[in-house]
Amino acid sequence: MLRLSKRVEYGLVALQHLAKTGDVATVREISDENSISYDLLAKIMQDLKRDGVLYSSQGVRGGYGLMLAPQEIPVNRVVGALEEQSSITECTSETECCSREAVCTIKGPMHKLQEQMEQVLSSVTIAQLL
Template sequence: MLRLSKMTDYAVAVLAHLARGPAVQTAPGIALATLMPEPTVAKVLKTLAASGLVTSLRGARGGYRLSRPLADIPVAEVITAIDGPIALTACVEGSPTVCEQQGSCPMSGRWLRVNDAIREALSAITLADMLESTPPPAIAAPPMMAIEGVL
């Protein structure tokens, strides 16, 4: 399914929300506004802060704010921040589990090109791109299903 973690999806939504409204916003506030579970939003924000996509302000009246405008954040960077480096196959995951077919498997390293192609595609699209055009969010009923079977 080549799936992305749900956390990444959350992260994009959170970043988008931060770009609107007040510059500094708290985790609970964003959770409330986006209807996402609060602890989850907090977790995502912490991760984003750790990778520098958002800046945290501690203490009372603290919160998070975007470190950069959305136009300067490629989708790839968000994915990397949340899910770790893009690495399609088990062989490539950097996991300590070394593929034991290495010797016989004709695939060793072959996924590199594919991986690169995806990385480039994702680096070329910024969050601003994602949000700007395309049809407005609300076609009410089942807007997300339309995408099914794209490939």
């Protein structure tokens, strides 16, 4: 469907929230304000932390904060942190192996297309979402 997953959508919303307030926020705050499932967002935040986009502090008065400036976080990176695959076809994936590989006639051109898509996704950052 050529669509960003809800995970990425919610991730972007959360990062925008943090960039906007410039402060630490809890998952509960963000999920409430943006009508996002708490449990789902909690996982997303964990993944973003694992990727180094966020830091966290546990316990009372804990929460998540940005590790990077908004202009240093391209949409690209959020996609990479939150989705298993981000290639536009199986044959442009580095991890999967395409079932039609032996007869695939579009591999080369698809790689070019993929590169251009990545170019677009890396040119937009969280700073542009504000």
